Each structure stands twice: as structure tokens, then as C-alpha cells.
Amino acid sequence: MPFGEIVCGSPGSGKSTYCYGKYQLFTALKRPISVVNLDPANDSIPYPCAIDISSLITLQDVMETHGLGPNGGMLYCMEYLEENFDWLEERLKELGNDAYVLFDLPGQVELSTNHESIKKIVDKLGKAGFRLATVHLCDAHYITDASKYVSMLLLSLRAMLHLELPHINVLSKIDLLSQYGELDFNLDFYTEVQDLTYLENALNASLPPKYAALNMAMISLVEDFSLVGFETLAVEDKNSMMHLTRAIDRATGYIFVPPADAPAPPDTIDRSDAAPSARPNMFSLFSTAAGPLKDPGGDVREVQERWIDYRDIYDAHEKKMWRKEGEMVRDEAANLKAGSKVRERKP
Ligand SMILES: Nc1nc2c(ncn2[C@@H]2O[C@H](COP(=O)(O)OP(=O)(O)OP(=O)(O)O)[C@@H](O)[C@H]2O)c(=O)[nH]1
Numbered sequence: 001m002p003f004g005e006i007v008c009g010s011p012g013s014g015k016s017t018y019c020y021g022k023y024q025l026f027t028a029l030k031r032p033i034s035v036v037n038l039d040p041a042n043d044s045i046p047y048p049c050a051i052d053i054s055s056l057i058t059l060q061d062v063m064e065t066h067g068l069g070p071n072g073g074m075l076y077c078m079e080y081l082e083e084n085f086d087w088l089e090e091r092l093k094e095l096g097n098d099a100y101v102l103f104d105l106p107g108q109v110e111l112s113t114n115h116e117s118i119k120k121i122v123d124k125l126g127k128a129g130f131r132l133a134t135v136h137l138c139d140a141h142y143i144t145d146a147s148k149y150v151s152m153l154l155l156s157l158r159a160m161l162h163l164e165l166p167h168i169n170v171l172s173k174i175d176l177l178s179q180y181g182e183l184d185f186n187l188d189f190y191t192e193v194q195d196l197t198y199l200e201n202a203l204n205a206s207l208p209p210k211y212a213a214l215n216m217a218m219i220s221l222v223e224d225f226s227l228v229g230f231e232t233l234a235v236e237d238k239n240s241m242m243h244l245t246r247a248i249d250r251a252t253g254y255i256f257v258p259p260a261d262a263p264a265p266p267d268t269i270d271r272s273d274a275a276p277s278a279r280p281n282m283f284s285l286f287s288t289a290a291g292p293l294k295d296p297g298g299d300v301r302e303v304q305e306r307w308i309d310y311r312d313i314y315d316a317h318e319k320k321m322w323r324k325e326g327e328m329v330r331d332e333a334a335n336l337k338a339g340s341k342v343r344e345r346k347p
């Protein structure tokens with residue numbers, strides 16, 4: 001049964017970068033992965049693309065042929081893809097039954113909140129046997145402003161209700177958050193979305209009274225649904241990517257059994273001496289739904305410490321560790337070379 005992710009979010013929230021990061025991580029873990037570009041305006045795709053909508057239709061062609069602007073043209077492209085779903089289905093079938101597919105969507109938010117085409121495509125993918133989750137990326141810098149945070153909550157809720165899939169909201173680019181000054185609350189306040197009435201003071205301070213009241217009404221709407229919460233993501237950080245991967249695996253029910261020669265997932269106990277037949281089970285336990293007991297990058301307080309409170313100290317420590325690792329690899333290579341020269345000299 002093929003699995004996959006519908007990667008959506010506002011323009012520039014990091015969708016394509018996330019797809020590329022996940023491609024690199026999964027390739028290293030020997031997990032299957034294919035990335036499908038569904039953005040007809042994406043002319044510099046960072047990842048190796050298994051299927052590219054540009055071979056069906058491009059935004060440029062639509063704009064020229066139909067005299068549409070970029071936004072109307074984008075909606076046309078999505079409707080065209082919906083009409084020609086068999087084009088996509090045929091190519092997806094070629095990826096096989098065990099495929100894990102990321103669908104990189106365009107950034108127009110109405111595609112995942114109001115417009116029907118993506119919703120219908122998602123439904124058709126479900127009927128074709130895909131087990132999907134939506135991964136909705138939201139730029140973390142919106143949490144630095146109370147009213148922007150409220151609109152982000154509404155957008156996330158809207159996407160959840162519209163696409164009707166298991167849904168993971170993600171605060172992306174969390175590594176940049178420390179640049180935007182102090183947060184009004186700890187990070188867990190924004191990710192757990194528990195008691196939003198605390199935002200009242202911040203909203204009153206920054207908005208005219210009637211808009212503050214409107215924002216409070218929207219907050220109570222979000223709270224009534226009690227659906228929205230966020231994971232965090234720094235795409236270049238392995239722990240952050242692994243934690244998000246586990247959350248998505250839990251949402252889709254994906255269980256990965258790695259090949260016997262796959263490297264152990266980070267932070268698992270090294271059991272390379274175990275019998276080969278024992279390894280896949282052991283690995284799959286640690287790389288999927290259950291995950292390791294201690295999930296590095298999983299606790300939002302650790303994310304706050306790593307990326308907001310002590311980012312410089314952590315960065316300096318990581319740099320030191322990388323340098324050490326580089327020196328070890330270099331020394332090992334030099335020792336190997338020296339050893340082979342000695343062997344060559346022996347009669
Ligand atoms: N620091 C940091 N930068 C990121 C991260 N993710 C993405 N970026 C940067 O954000 C910018 C936009 O990323 P894209 O991946 O193109 O965003 P997108 O959502 O695909 O954009 P559209 O397709 O135009 O909607 C790029 O400059 C990325 O390098 C992250 O986790 N950390």
C-alpha cells in the first residue's frame with residue numbers, strides 16, 4: 001500500500017526545502033521516497049523529481065494561452081490536473097506499491113483551504129489506495145505577533161477541515177526564531193494551543209479595540225474545535241526531521257522495516273553485533289510508530305532551549321563536534337593509507 005504526504009502551506013513556508021530535506025534523510029536511512037512536484041510554477045526544483053506537473057502543464061503556458069494572471073493561472077493548472085488525474089495515477093503506479101510519496105504543493109493557500117481541485121485529487125489518491133497525511137507548514141515567525149498567530153491558527157484549522165486527512169501542522173524555520181526578538185510566551189504555549197485567552201493583552205496592545213475583539217472571537221472558535229496543534233521543524237537538523245517523521249508515521253500508520261544493511265537510526269542503541277535476522281525488527285521499532293523512548297528533538301522545551309534560549313551555545317558545540325568528527329574521519333583515512341603502504345612494501 002503506498003503512503004504519502006500532502007505538503008502544503010503559505011508561499012515561502014519551506015515546502016520544497018522540506019521535501020528535499022526529507023528526500024536526503026530517507027535516502028540515508030534507506031527508506032523509500034519519491035517526490036512529486038505539483039507546483040507548475042516551480043522552475044528551480046531542489047530535489048530529484050519522480051513526477052513533475054510541468055510535463056503536463058506549466059503556469060507560463062496557461063498565462064500566455066488564456067490571458068490569465070499568475071493566481072488565476074495556478075487555479076487553472078490545478079483544475080487541469082484534476083481533469084487529467086489519470087496522467088498522475090499512471091505515473092504513480094510506476095512507483096510501485098511500496099512507494100512513499102511527497103506531494104509538493106504550490107503556495108497559494110486557497111488551494112488547501114477553499115478550492116476544490118486539490119481536495120478532489122486527494123480523494124482520488126485515497127481511492128487509488130494511498131494512505132496520506134497533510135503536512136501543513138507555517139513560517140514560525142508568525143508566532144512573534146499575536147494577531148498573525150491568530151490568522152495562522154485559523155488558516156491551519158481551515159486546511160484541516162477542508163482536506164479531511166490526518167493532519168500535522170508544523171512551525172517551520174524554527175531555527176530562525178531567535179532573530180525576531182523575545183516571544184511573549186514560551187514556545188509550548190504556541191505549539192500546544194491550550195489556553196489562548198492569554199493572548200488578550202498582546203492583542204489589545206497592538207490592535208484597535210474592535211479588531212482585538214474580533215481576534216478574541218476567532219480564538220474562541222479555534223478553541224471550540226480543539227483540533228489545532230503544532231510540531232516544529234528546522235529542516236537541517238536531523239533530530240528535528242526525525243521527530244517530525246515519527247509524528248507523521250504515527251498519523252498515517254506507516255511502519256517501516258529497513259533492509260538489514262540500513263544504518264541504525266540516530267540515537268538508537270548500537271546492536272550491529274546482533275544476528276542479521278534480529279536487526280530489521282529492532283530497527284523498525286525504533287524508526288516508526290513507537291520510536292525510541294527518548295525522542296531527541298521531541299520535547300518542545302528542548303526545541304526552545306536549542307533554537308531560542310541558547311542557540312549560539314548549541315551552534316558552537318555542534319561546530320566543535322563536527323570538526324572533531326571530520327578530524328577522526330581524516331585520521332582514519334590516513335591510517336588506512338599508511339597501513340596499505342606498509343603492506344605493499346612487505347615482500
Ligand atoms: N533557516 C531555514 N530556512 C529555511 C527552512 N526551510 C526553508 N527555508 C528557506 O526558506 C526559503 C523558502 O523555501 P521554499 O522551500 O522555497 O519554500 P516553498 O514553501 O516551497 O515556497 P513556494 O513554493 O514559493 O510557496 C528558502 O530560502 C529556504 O532555504 C528552515 O527550516 N530553516
Ligand SMILES: [Mg+2]
Pocket residue numbers: 015016017039042105
Ligand atoms: Mg516550493
